[in-house]
Amino acid sequence: MDYQELISLYADFQQWLDTARLGKERSLTDVAGKPVVAHPDYSTQAIKTRRAEIHDFHARLDTLAVHQWSVAQQAEFLAVRARIDQEHFRVNVTRPWARDPGFYVDRILRLTFAELPLAGEALSKLQAQLAAVPALMSEAPKNLTDVAADYADLALFNLSTADGVGHGFPYRATPPAGVIGWYEDLLVRASKQQPVLRDAIIEAKTAIENFNTWLRDHRSVMTGKAGVGRDNFNWYLKHVKLLPYTTDQIVVLGERELDRLWSVYALERHRNRNLPEIALPSSAEEYQRRIEQTDRHIRRFLVDEEIITIPEYIGDLETNVPWIVRDKGPNFWEQIQYRNPTPDHLHAVIPGHRFDAVVERQNPHPIRGQLTDGVRTEGWGVYLEEAMIHAGLLDDLEIGPRVRELIYLFGIFRAARMPVDVWLQQNEMTVSQAVDYWVERVPYLDPDVARVDAEIYLRRPPGYGLGYMTGMIQMQALLAERKRQLKDDFNLRNFHDTLMNAGRLPLALLRWEMTGLDNEIAGLWSREPLPSRHRTSNADIAWIASGGFCEPETVLPLPDLTFLVSNVCGFRETGNGFLTLLDTQGKTLDWRIVDELDSPVGMTLVGERLYVVDNNTVKVMRWPSYTLLETIALNTQVANDVAVASDGSIYVTDSAGHSVVRRLPDGTQYRVAGDYHFKNANGIQWHDDGLYVGGARLWRVDPDAESVEMVGPELLADIDGIEFESDGTLQITPVGGPLIRYRNDDDIEVISGKGVSSANHGYASVLQLALIPTGYDNTVIAIKVP
Numbered sequence: 001m002d003y004q005e006l007i008s009l010y011a012d013f014q015q016w017l018d019t020a021r022l023g024k025e026r027s028l029t030d031v032a033g034k035p036v037v038a039h040p041d042y043s044t045q046a047i048k049t050r051r052a053e054i055h056d057f058h059a060r061l062d063t064l065a066v067h068q069w070s071v072a073q074q075a076e077f078l079a080v081r082a083r084i085d086q087e088h089f090r091v092n093v094t095r096p097w098a099r100d101p102g103f104y105v106d107r108i109l110r111l112t113f114a115e116l117p118l119a120g121e122a123l124s125k126l127q128a129q130l131a132a133v134p135a136l137m138s139e140a141p142k143n144l145t146d147v148a149a150d151y152a153d154l155a156l157f158n159l160s161t162a163d164g165v166g167h168g169f170p171y172r173a174t175p176p177a178g179v180i181g182w183y184e185d186l187l188v189r190a191s192k193q194q195p196v197l198r199d200a201i202i203e204a205k206t207a208i209e210n211f212n213t214w215l216r217d218h219r220s221v222m223t224g225k226a227g228v229g230r231d232n233f234n235w236y237l238k239h240v241k242l243l244p245y246t247t248d249q250i251v252v253l254g255e256r257e258l259d260r261l262w263s264v265y266a267l268e269r270h271r272n273r274n275l276p277e278i279a280l281p282s283s284a285e286e287y288q289r290r291i292e293q294t295d296r297h298i299r300r301f302l303v304d305e306e307i308i309t310i311p312e313y314i315g316d317l318e319t320n321v322p323w324i325v326r327d328k329g330p331n332f333w334e335q336i337q338y339r340n341p342t343p344d345h346l347h348a349v350i351p352g353h354r355f356d357a358v359v360e361r362q363n364p365h366p367i368r369g370q371l372t373d374g375v376r377t378e379g380w381g382v383y384l385e386e387a388m389i390h391a392g393l394l395d396d397l398e399i400g401p402r403v404r405e406l407i408y409l410f411g412i413f414r415a416a417r418m419p420v421d422v423w424l425q426q427n428e429m430t431v432s433q434a435v436d437y438w439v440e441r442v443p444y445l446d447p448d449v450a451r452v453d454a455e456i457y458l459r460r461p462p463g464y465g466l467g468y469m470t471g472m473i474q475m476q477a478l479l480a481e482r483k484r485q486l487k488d489d490f491n492l493r494n495f496h497d498t499l500m501n502a503g504r505l506p507l508a509l510l511r512w513e514m515t516g517l518d519n520e521i522a523g524l525w526s527r528e529p530l531p532s533r534h535r536t537s538n539a540d541i542a543w544i545a546s547g548g549f550c551e552p553e554t555v556l557p558l559p560d561l562t563f564l565v566s567n568v569c570g571f572r573e574t575g576n577g578f579l580t581l582l583d584t585q586g587k588t589l590d591w592r593i594v595d596e597l598d599s600p601v602g603m604t605l606v607g608e609r610l611y612v613v614d615n616n617t618v619k620v621m622r623w624p625s626y627t628l629l630e631t632i633a634l635n636t637q638v639a640n641d642v643a644v645a646s647d648g649s650i651y652v653t654d655s656a657g658h659s660v661v662r663r664l665p666d667g668t669q670y671r672v673a674g675d676y677h678f679k680n681a682n683g684i685q686w687h688d689d690g691l692y693v694g695g696a697r698l699w700r701v702d703p704d705a706e707s708v709e710m711v712g713p714e715l716l717a718d719i720d721g722i723e724f725e726s727d728g729t730l731q732i733t734p735v736g737g738p739l740i741r742y743r744n745d746d747d748i749e750v751i752s753g754k755g756v757s758s759a760n761h762g763y764a765s766v767l768q769l770a771l772i773p774t775g776y777d778n779t780v781i782a783i784k785v786p
Contacts, residue, residue, distance in 0.1 A: 002064045003073050007366050009060050010080045014370065016053065017087070042097035042143045052710050054088045055697065058527075059677045071516075075509040076367045078242065078524055082506065083371060085527075086240045086461060092530055092713065093232050094462070097143045099224060101155035101215055102459060104140040105179055108133050108208065112182040113170050116193040123194075130197070133204035137211040148226035150431050152219050154455050159212045164448025165331060171324060180208055227425040228462055231531035239527065241375055241463050242506035243470065244520040247422045250466055254418025257469055258441065261415055265408040272401045278339040280330065284323040287338055291319050294341040298350060301393050308351050308496040314358055320348040332413070332442070332449040336406045340399065343407045346388055347381040351496075356380060359500050368503030374464050376504045379471015382414055386472075387479075391492075413442045414468040417457065421465035424458050431458065474507040481515050529714030533746055539739070539753030542769060542782040545586035550576070552773035552780055554641070554721075555762035556603045560624070562589060563762065563771055564610075565780060566600040572615055574598050579612070579626075584767060586782060594626050602641030602653075602684070602760060611650065613642045618650060618663075635669045636661055641720075641760060643686040645703060651691055653681035660684065660693055660701070673706045682735070683760055685722040694719025694732060713745055721761035723770070725785070731770060733758035739770050739783060756781060 061084070066077045090096070096103040111129040118126055157163075162175035169175070176185045183205040190197040228236065230247060237243045237250075245253065281287040295317075302308055321337040321344060324330075330338055337344050346352055356377060363369035385407045394400030416438050423429035429437070435450040442450075457465030478499075483490045502510050508520040550569035557563055561584050569576040577597035581589040594600075598615035605611070610623040616639045618632040637656035644650055650663040651672065658679050660672040672691070683694035691701040698711045698719050711730075721733035730742040738752035739761065751770075759773045763785070772781040 003069055006064060006077055006080060009057065010367055013057055013084060047091055048709060050091050054084060054091065055710055057084050059679060062679060071513055075505060075513055078509055078521065079371055079505045080367060081527070082240050082242050089236055089240060089530070093228050095146070098146045099148050100151040100459060101140065101144055101147060102151060102158065104136060105155050105158055107136065109179050109182060112186040114186070116189050118194065126197070127200060130200040130204045134207035137207040140211060141214050146224050147222035148224040149222055150226040150458065152215060152222040154431065156212070156215055156219070159208070163452050165452045167452070180205065180212065183208060225427040226458055227427040230426045233422070233425045233462055235528065235531055236462050241467070242508045242524060243375065244508055245470065247426065250470060251419045251422050253473060254415055254466065254469060257415035257418065258412065261408055261411040265405060265412065268401065268405050268408060272405065275401055278399055278402045280338050287323050291341045294345050295350070298345060298393065302351060305391060306493045307391060308493055308500070311359065313362060314355060317349050317354040320344050332445045335444040336409060340403045340406055342403050343385055343410045346384045352381040352384055353377065356504070360504055363503055365503065368505065372504040373506045375467035375471040376507050376510070378468040379475050379507060382411070382468045382472040383475035385410055409443055413445065416441050417465040418469050421457050421463065424454065425462050431455065471507060474511070478507065478511050478514065481517065485515060529717050532713045532715035532748060534715060534748035534750050536750045536752065539751050539756050540784040541753060542784050543586040544755070545582055545780040546778065547588060548591045549580065549778040549780065551775055552759065552778065553601045553775065554603050554760040555771040555773050555780055556605060557762045557764035557771065558605060561764070561766065564603060565773060566603055566612065568599045568601060571599050577614065582780065586780065604642050604644055606644045611642050611644060613639045613652060618642060618652065632663065634661060640682050641684045643684045643691065645686050646689065651684055651686070653684045653693065655681055672701060673708050676708050680718070683720045683722045685724070687724050692722050694722050698732065712742055715748065716740065716742060720759055723761065723763035725763065726765055731763055733761045733772065735759070739772065751783060755779065
């Protein structure tokens with residue numbers, strides 16, 4: 001039953017990712033040619049909604065009894081959670097709509113590649129695409145509020161300058177000058193072939209030029225960092241990429257692979273020193289013959305040497321590098337591919353990417369046939385390059401020794417990407433520095449390919465560039481482990497077929513399935529919050545009260561400047577609980593001003609009525625006499641904290657029920673927000689006609705609409721105490737944690753100190769004291785709050 005819920009959840013998530021669900025026309029395409037909405041909504045409220053929806057997916061995951069499942073099903077759970085976390089990271093950290101002008105530039109380029117004239121539906125589609133451009137260009141400056149310097153420079157370059165590579169672009173003897181140049185190219189062609197498009201093209205081109213001017217005029221204030229930062233990147237590699245390495249380890253691995261490949265390249269060059277170099281082809285026809293020969297040779301080898309099964313549905317597969325004549329000569333990829341297509345044919349055609357993708361499309365599994373991990377995909381492709389050398393692919397080729405050199409050159413570039421990808425994301429290197437690093441270390445590499453590569457891997461979801469060689473390392477380790485386990489029973493074709501049939505899940509998960517070794521995934525079950533942008537400070541402690549407390553849970557400041565402390569003293573142990581009264585200096589006025597309670601936890605005071613949650617009841621007392629007025633039984637499993645609204649409604653958190661119960665003045669009780677899952681519901685506070693609920697996260701509830709929205713980043717988690725300062729600053733205390741003061745996502749202060757381990761704290765605004773009950777430490781700590 002639970003596993004079927006995972007399948008349903010992932011189907012819902014895929015639909016949620018589909019921008020068509022927004023009811024907006026998908027009239028533009030991104031840099032990869034994938035459809036996107038013409039006018040995506042990236043307003044503050046839209047992003048808040050998206051964050052809340054992602055949280056809801058996580059809440060659904062949390063309800064699954066995943067540890068009762070098979071290993072394969074558990075692996076799928078972790079893969080689905082990682083995919084949701086990728087989107088979680090995108091809306092909270094990378095935020096390309098706010099940080100990267102290229103996010104908008106990408107969406108307006110490829111429509112200019114249309115072959116004219118068009119008719120019917122194709123013409124209508126292009127007209128809709130062109131009509132969408134001015135609105136998108138007008139929206140972009142409103143959203144771009146935190147632009148990174150490298151992103152701004154790359155966007156300005158791409159708007160007005162040919163990138164020198166033109167991957168996937170139509171051939172032009174003189175490449176158009178950037179995106180604006182491609183609109184000029186389309187305008188010239190339309191003027192001759194389809195004049196009806198002229199006005200729309202001119203309007204779109206003018207809007208792009210205006211955006212280019214805006215970007216250039218504001219470039220001086222676009223000083224943000226493009227990378228996500230060290231802590232965020234490590235979080236991403238663990239929780240999204242599911243890699244068993246930290247960024248520091250990846251740098252070491254990358255530099256080691258770079259040295260290794262340079263050494264084997266040097267030895268291979270020496271070995272082949274008396275052999276002729278492989279010449280570039282003289283024509284497109286000769287290049288095509290080389291591709292066809294390479295394809296036949298590889299397919300025959302894969303079958304004859306029992307390397308991998310080639311299913312009958314695998315037909316002809318397109319090559320990755322077209323024939324292009326450039327004024328400056330072939331670029332890096334072309335220098336290798338034109339000489340001999342083997343390296344890229346293995347990597348990108350068969351049995352690499354195109355073969356891999358066709359196999360995946362044949363997989364009917366609702367998760368494994370739909371979910372693709374980039375490290376698994378690129379790691380498989382890079383693994384094949386060197387693996388096939390050792391398997392004997394080149395042994396019977398006259399030019400085989402020189403082809404080995406080409407494969408090592410591919411590897412050198414992939415290895416050089418590993419440390420650079422880390423340094424770019426950790427803001428330890430700029431794009432121009434990355435280009436210089438690569439050009440110095442990679443033979444044949446030209447600055448254009450290096451710059452485009454740096455842009456791709458800086459602007460793609462983080463970690464893609466390092467995934468090539470990191471995935472290869474994981475593939476090699478998996479091969480070694482299976483051979484060690486199976487010994488003479490190991491069969492290479494079975495190994496590869498098993499990998500193909502398992503889908504393109506992260507390699508740590510496939511390793512667990514194929515070997516039974518779980519050391520790489522053991523640390524993945526505990527999902528950590530995103531690192532937060534916050535400052536830390538040491539607590540300025542005014543006083544510490546101790547003595548006769550017994551598991552103090554809540555401190556409630558009273559109007560007469562005394563403090564009431566609830567003492568649980570054994571959960572649900574009848575008659576053990578009590579309330580203690582302290583003065584402003586933490587001295588005891590009465591250790592047991594109220595006695596013989598069961599397990600008093602949350603408290604609040606409204607006028608002269610004191611509300612105390614005690615063993616699934618609310619005891620209402622008159623203050624300051626503490627006379628019991630009534631006892632209200634609650635429909636809760638573990639009642640925890642209490643708040644009272646202006647209309648007299650009583651709200652109580654139910655920690656075990658993951659809910660909030662509302663009791664109306666007429667005695668009616670019901671769950672707030674229906675079935676909303678307030679995971680580990682704990683603290684609660686009524687403020688400005690709204691209800692704030694703490695638990696696994698912090699939520700704000702509109703009591704009228706009963707709508708729920710999350711407040712703040714993941715740092716605000718496991719929340720017990722909730723208080724407000726006079727200026728609206730939110731104070732919260734996580735269970736056993738420090739005091740946190742929150743104004744907004746960029747203004748967070750974490751106050752910690754020796755012994756500061758909080759339960760449900762209180763705040764005395766007149767005295768500017770935060771009062772921290774420490775639970776099992778049996779103290780109350782008063783912290784000065786400036």
